[in-house]
Amino acid sequence: MTAIREYGDAGLLVEPDTDPEEAWAVAQGLAASLVDDPPEGLVDVVASFRHAFVAFDPVRTDHAAMEAALRSRLDRAAPTAPARTFTVPVVYGGDDGPDLADVADELGTTPDDLVALHTSEAWVLRFVGSPVAALFVDVPPIPTEVPRMRSPRTKIPPGSVAVSGRQSMIYPVPSPGGWRLLGRTPVTLFDLADPDLVSYRPGDLVRFVPIEPDAWDEHAGRRLLPDEPR
Amino acid sequence: MTANTLVRVLEPGFTTVQDLGRPGYSRLGVGHNGAGDRHAACVASVLVGNDRGAPLFESTATGWSFTVDRPALVAVTGAAAGVTVAGQPQPVWQTLVVPPASPVVVSAPDRGWRSYVAIGGMLQAERTLGSVAPDPLLGVGTRLEPGQELAVRTAFAGLTHPHTVIPVFRFTVDHPAAGHAWEVAVTPGPEAGEFTSDVWDRLGDFEVSRDSDYVGLRLLGEASRRKGRQEMISRGVPMGAVQVPPTGGLLVLLRGRLVTAGYPILGVATTVAVDRLAQARPGDRVRFRPCATADAVADVRQQAATLAELERRVHAALQASGVERLH
Numbered sequence: 001m002t003a004i005r006e007y008g009d010a011g012l013l014v015e016p017d018t019d020p021e022e023a024w025a026v027a028q029g030l031a032a033s034l035v036d037d038p039p040e041g042l043v044d045v046v047a048s049f050r051h052a053f054v055a056f057d058p059v060r061t062d063h064a065a066m067e068a069a070l071r072s073r074l075d076r077a078a079p080t081a082p083a084r085t086f087t088v089p090v091v092y093g094g095d096d097g098p099d100l101a102d103v104a105d106e107l108g109t110t111p112d113d114l115v116a117l118h119t120s121e122a123w124v125l126r127f128v129g130s131p132v133a134a135l136f137v138d139v140p141p142i143p144t145e146v147p148r149m150r151s152p153r154t155k156i157p158p159g160s161v162a163v164s165g166r167q168s169m170i171y172p173v174p175s176p177g178g179w180r181l182l183g184r185t186p187v188t189l190f191d192l193a194d195p196d197l198v199s200y201r202p203g204d205l206v207r208f209v210p211i212e213p214d215a216w217d218e219h220a221g222r223r224l225l226p227d228e229p230r
Numbered sequence: 231m232t233a234n235t236l237v238r239v240l241e242p243g244f245t246t247v248q249d250l251g252r253p254g255y256s257r258l259g260v261g262h263n264g265a266g267d268r269h270a271a272c273v274a275s276v277l278v279g280n281d282r283g284a285p286l287f288e289s290t291a292t293g294w295s296f297t298v299d300r301p302a303l304v305a306v307t308g309a310a311a312g313v314t315v316a317g318q319p320q321p322v323w324q325t326l327v328v329p330p331a332s333p334v335v336v337s338a339p340d341r342g343w344r345s346y347v348a349i350g351g352m353l354q355a356e357r358t359l360g361s362v363a364p365d366p367l368l369g370v371g372t373r374l375e376p377g378q379e380l381a382v383r384t385a386f387a388g389l390t391h392p393h394t395v396i397p398v399f400r401f402t403v404d405h406p407a408a409g410h411a412w413e414v415a416v417t418p419g420p421e422a423g424e425f426t427s428d429v430w431d432r433l434g435d436f437e438v439s440r441d442s443d444y445v446g447l448r449l450l451g452e453a454s455r456r457k458g459r460q461e462m463i464s465r466g467v468p469m470g471a472v473q474v475p476p477t478g479g480l481l482v483l484l485r486g487r488l489v490t491a492g493y494p495i496l497g498v499a500t501t502v503a504v505d506r507l508a509q510a511r512p513g514d515r516v517r518f519r520p521c522a523t524a525d526a527v528a529d530v531r532q533q534a535a536t537l538a539e540l541e542r543r544v545h546a547a548l549q550a551s552g553v554e555r556l557h
């Protein structure tokens with residue numbers, strides 16, 4: 001049974017009570033259905049790893065009517081667009097990844113082995129979130145949950161590749177944040193001139209590949225686009 | 231006939247062009263943003279006959295001043311301590327008819343933090359994803375500079391009222407008084423049950439930190455502690471979310487929030503209360519009051535009804551004064 005809970009006077013939090021993969025699929029399917037065919041009063045929807053947060057205008061609808069609209073859509077499957085793979089070059093460690101050594105230590109491994117783990121597979125892109133166009137992936141092989149910074153950084157450099165829990169993300173713009181920084185990518189993630197803003201979507205695959213610091217300029221400023229089909 | 235009225239900035243203070251932000255772009259990670267005190271912004275727009283979401287000016291902590299080159303309808307709302315036109319004090323939260331080349335000086339607030347100035351017509355500023363609202367993460371926004379000129383497209387060319395040379399509007403506008411202590415209504419958040427049982431007793435007295443900004447208010451004080459220490463997975467967060475960071479105190483999300491977060495959420499400030507929180511300045515005190523969701527919804531509907539009624543009265547009065555449409 002999917003829990004739908006009050007989340008303030010203008011919101012509902014949808015939390016499918018099932019395994020993480022299914023919960024993600026339900027949340028994404030719900031969000032896609034809401035965007036395609038918005039119910040009266042819908043303002044916004046944020047589908048993330050396991051949840052969907054639905055914001056609405058409490059003057060035009062109410063919690064009961066919105067919950068009913070959400071329940072009627074829960075069994076709609078997410079549209080299955082073919083997954084593309086996005087390859088993200090990353091300079092790991094050093095000034096670009098100041099938390100690499102500490103996180104490796106906390107996980108009982110070495111920086112090299114943590115990089116090997118992070119680059120071992122293509123991870124499913126779970127959602128696009130904040131700051132602007134940030135992509136979020138699950139990294140299930142992380143052995144134990146990585147804690148966030150106790151006191152978040154005030155300014156993280158753009159392109160920083162970070163982990164928390166068993167998840168990873170890229171910060172596309174300078175921003176504050178509490179995730180732990182493993183490295184940094186020279187590619188840019190979004191284009192304000194593009195109405196879609198980004199070229200990736202939930203369900204795509206993201207593969208991190210290590211590069212040497214002196215290879216930065218080869219990739220700098222290039223926009224992240226899907227790999228050419230083979 | 232529609233023409234451009236030019237607004238010339240004298241002293242800019244800290245003033246930006248605002249509107250009601252970018253709802254609906256969360257799936258791209260773009261925050262809502264827009265006027266911090268949304269109700270005050272809507273009232274300003276309505277008082278000059280504009281749509282509620284029309285671009286207007288928001289100043290934070292400061293006053294500012296400007297002139298117009300043609301007669302203009304102007305309204306000042308929010309925290310501004312006062313406004314003068316050509317040196318004469320005029321009412322705030324009211325429709326003013328400003329003659330050309332008469333300096334309009336908006337005072338800095340004594341209490342509260344954000345002030346709004348709306349000008350009848352369509353203020354021109356660069357839009358991104360449908361909105362003029364500043365978003366430092368997107369790298370967009372228009373911040374005023376001394377001497378800057380902004381165009382307002384409008385059909386308004388002054389009033390020709392037969393009975394008086396100085397047209398005066400007197401709309402009654404209910405607006406909450408600003409102070410230095412704020413009582414904020416909150417509905418329970420998803421993690422409310424995970425805190426020690428004194429959770430609601432411990433929401434008595436916080437101080438607004440200097441680290442606060444448009445993203446969120448950082449509140450100094452002792453909050454209830456969460457019972458577990460499990461990492462939380464990131465998920466969507468509403469504006470008004472009262473988060474409990476591990477470093478202590480509280481972080482209340484305002485309209486510039488990131489769309490997801492991973493801290494436990496004790497409660498969610500009501501829609502009406504988020505506007506009040508946008509007026510809290512560093513050093514002010516904040517006290518939280520538990521509120522049932524139904525009561526919070528009733529409050530926001532009451533506020534919407536009041537605004538709709540004001541809109542009807544302003545339209546009727548402008549029509550009676552010979553102003554058919556502004557843009």
